[in-house]
Amino acid sequence: MTPANxxxxxxxxxxxxxxxxxxxxxxxxxxSMADHRGISGKVSEPTAKEGTxxxxxxxxxxxxxxxxxxAGIPVSSVGAVxxxxxxxxxxxxxxxxxxAPNICGGLAGKARGLPNDWMSALLEAPLRAAxxxxxxxxxGVGALEAERRWGALQGVSNCxxxxxxxGIGMGVCVDGHILRxxxxxxxxxxxxxxxxxxxxxxxxxxxxxxEALVAGNAIPRxxxxxxxxxxxxxxxxxxxxxxxxxDIIDTLCKVxxxxxFNVTALFDLQRISLGGSVFWHNQDYLLPRLQAFMQGKLPAxxxxxxxxPAGLGERVGDLAALALVMR
Amino acid sequence: MTPANxxxxxxxxxxxxxxxxxxxxxxxxxxSMADHRGISGKVSEPTAKEGTxxxxxxxxxxxxxxxxxxAGIPVSSVGAVxxxxxxxxxxxxxxxxxxAPNICGGLAGKARGLPNDWMSALLEAPLRAAxxxxxxxxxGVGALEAERRWGALQGVSNCxxxxxxxGIGMGVCVDGHILRxxxxxxxxxxxxxxxxxxxxxxxxxxxxxxEALVAGNAIPRxxxxxxxxxxxxxxxxxxxxxxxxxDIIDTLCKVxxxxxFNVTALFDLQRISLGGSVFWHNQDYLLPRLQAFMQGKLPAxxxxxxxxPAGLGERVGDLAALALVMR
Numbered sequence: 001m002t003p004a005n006x007x008x009x010x011x012x013x014x015x016x017x018x019x020x021x022x023x024x025x026x027x028x029x030x031x032s033m034a035d036h037r038g039i040s041g042k043v044s045e046p047t048a049k050e051g052t053x054x055x056x057x058x059x060x061x062x063x064x065x066x067x068x069x070x071a072g073i074p075v076s077s078v079g080a081v082x083x084x085x086x087x088x089x090x091x092x093x094x095x096x097x098x099x100a101p102n103i104c105g106g107l108a109g110k111a112r113g114l115p116n117d118w119m120s121a122l123l124e125a126p127l128r129a130a131x132x133x134x135x136x137x138x139x140g141v142g143a144l145e146a147e148r149r150w151g152a153l154q155g156v157s158n159c160x161x162x163x164x165x166x167g168i169g170m171g172v173c174v175d176g177h178i179l180r181x182x183x184x185x186x187x188x189x190x191x192x193x194x195x196x197x198x199x200x201x202x203x204x205x206x207x208x209x210x211e212a213l214v215a216g217n218a219i220p221r222x223x224x225x226x227x228x229x230x231x232x233x234x235x236x237x238x239x240x241x242x243x244x245x246x247d248i249i250d251t252l253c254k255v256x257x258x259x260x261f262n263v264t265a266l267f268d269l270q271r272i273s274l275g276g277s278v279f280w281h282n283q284d285y286l287l288p289r290l291q292a293f294m295q296g297k298l299p300a301x302x303x304x305x306x307x308x309p310a311g312l313g314e315r316v317g318d319l320a321a322l323a324l325v326m327r
Numbered sequence: 328m329t330p331a332n333x334x335x336x337x338x339x340x341x342x343x344x345x346x347x348x349x350x351x352x353x354x355x356x357x358x359s360m361a362d363h364r365g366i367s368g369k370v371s372e373p374t375a376k377e378g379t380x381x382x383x384x385x386x387x388x389x390x391x392x393x394x395x396x397x398a399g400i401p402v403s404s405v406g407a408v409x410x411x412x413x414x415x416x417x418x419x420x421x422x423x424x425x426x427a428p429n430i431c432g433g434l435a436g437k438a439r440g441l442p443n444d445w446m447s448a449l450l451e452a453p454l455r456a457a458x459x460x461x462x463x464x465x466x467g468v469g470a471l472e473a474e475r476r477w478g479a480l481q482g483v484s485n486c487x488x489x490x491x492x493x494g495i496g497m498g499v500c501v502d503g504h505i506l507r508x509x510x511x512x513x514x515x516x517x518x519x520x521x522x523x524x525x526x527x528x529x530x531x532x533x534x535x536x537x538e539a540l541v542a543g544n545a546i547p548r549x550x551x552x553x554x555x556x557x558x559x560x561x562x563x564x565x566x567x568x569x570x571x572x573x574d575i576i577d578t579l580c581k582v583x584x585x586x587x588f589n590v591t592a593l594f595d596l597q598r599i600s601l602g603g604s605v606f607w608h609n610q611d612y613l614l615p616r617l618q619a620f621m622q623g624k625l626p627a628x629x630x631x632x633x634x635x636p637a638g639l640g641e642r643v644g645d646l647a648a649l650a651l652v653m654r
Binding site: 087088089090099120157158172174175177179180181182183184185186187188189191192193194195196204205206258261262263265266267268269270297298299300301304 | 414415416417426447484485499501502504506507508509510511512513514515516518519520521522523531532533585588589590592593594595596597624625626627628631
């Protein structure tokens with residue numbers, strides 16, 4: 001599905017102001033610049049989680065400067081900043097702050113061992129003080145816009161992009177309209193309940209939500225003691241015929257299958273595109289199992305639904321922020 | 328919340344063509360007429376479930392004639408027909424047919440004892456052959472439009488109306504846009520999975536979905552043997568202090584609470600309005616329990632969310648079809 005020359009998409013018309021593309025994850029922050037040459041100057045660091053509540057915003061402003069330097073672009077010529085970020089968001093006087101469980105230590109108490117007690121991290125206010133045009137969206141929305149523009153969701157009016165990665169995220173489009181909701185948090189599939197489980201603790205403080213059960217960061221917590229240090233160890237064992245690993249993955253697929261079924265029933269979708277590191281590196285194993293879960297369940301809702309790998313593959317994250325600000 | 332003179336809403340401007348309002352439920356079909364005098368001529372019958380696949384549409388066309396007669400309106404002066412119907416819908420050449428579990432016996436096999444083997448019931452095609460302007464929507468969408476126009480959801484851009492009745496239904500509005508999806512089925516909350524249960528059979532053929540667990544028609548199936556013949560018997564016992572009935576209702580509230588939480592996380596809502604016979608007659612008992620379930624869960628998603636009784640109360644269903652066709 002990926003075209004031969006993906007970089008051509010990212011080239012702005014000659015003379016356009018440069019765009020800064022910021023991707024905020026629970027683990028790392030990446031910044032790159034787009035201009036008529038395409039994307040360049042990518043820099044990244046572990047996400048700032050210590051100090052004052054503006055530490056992350058300060059880091060981003062510094063990284064935009066470093067990315068400009070690396071790309072040979074004067075920071076004064078940055079025309080817009082697109083920010084694709086993990087959530088959830090809270091709004092403070094209309095400006096986005098992050099209440100992200102993998103960043104803010106105040107949300108799940110001390111249980112997750114984060115080095116801060118933030119209930120939210122400042123984001124949009126400091127960025128707007130530094131740059132004129134800033135657009136901040138949930139990373140699910142950014143990825144969805146990228147998949148709709150360049151990937152597997154082109155021309156599909158009712159669709160979702162779901163990421164199965166360190167966390168679980170989603171962006172949804174219904175009737176051609178990309179959903180945001182009151183704080184820009186529509187699509188928080190990771191924080192929904194689909195089975196009974198009162199043990200697995202999510203970073204958000206809930207127990208037994210989808211993210212607590214199947215996300216990449218849940219695998220060592222839940223199955224480390226059984227010898228599976230992370231997702232790749234678990235899938236390697238299953239591929240080698242380890243019955244326990246196969247059982248565990250079947251359980252993960254049931255949770256994710258239910259989550260995708262719920263989404264289908266609630267949004268009445270035509271196509272779901274899947275990405276994220278856990279899915280992407282194991283799509284041959286996971287895709288047929290997820291498709292089989294859906295098969296025959298309430299055909300009025302599921303027939304006509306396609307579940308496909310992300311057209312942009314592992315580049316979805318990189319292109320999400322660009323999709324938010326590119327004309 | 329209900330204004331003093333609800334009938335004033337339903338009065339069309341003098342000289343407007345009359346509107347036929349059709350409400351299709353799994354148990355009964357009701358038809359009434361609206362003109363400059365308001366709503367009149369209401370007729371209703373048990374939903375047609377025997378004979379050929381057009382039996383329901385034939386019944387509706389006949390009932391529109393009878394309603395016109397009762398209201399003193401010539402059937403030739405009907406300007407539009409609004410149809411608010413239980414779903415799910417399937418589209419056949421762009422026209423709605425019903426694949427509703429409480430109507431079509433073919434969907435859950437013989438398990439539900441319906442007197443037909445229909446996989447879908449004809450609806451929009453025969454109606455359009457008889458009338459010029461026909462608008463068919465999911466009853467969740469109809470009720471939502473009524474609640475947004477006259478009820479508890481006026482002026483709220485991110486909201487849902489949820490009915491807890493014989494079945495479970497929903498209509499959702501995000502960013503001011505009422506969601507439909509590829510076949511007009513967005514909002515099928517009843518057919519989502521929120522807990523583990525492999526026993527309770529839904530009319531749609533699924534086991535353990537929300538509707539199979541908590542809907543009005545699930546109560547006799549699940550708890551009849553324990554002495555609770557229906558929802559009102561169950562709630563009467565709980566109010567009289569019956570510990571078993573209280574436990575059962577707590578479990579129902581947990582399922583419904585999870586369903587409402589999921590909806591909040593997926594659509595990022597400001598307000599959810601609740602109606603339907605099970606909820607409406609027991610709102611003093613249910614509302615505080617549902618609100619308590621939400622309390623403190625992932626505040627970035629739930630804070631600012633209000634859960635309220637339907638502003639239109641038991642009239643939501645009656646006004647849903649009118650809201651679909653009234654200018």
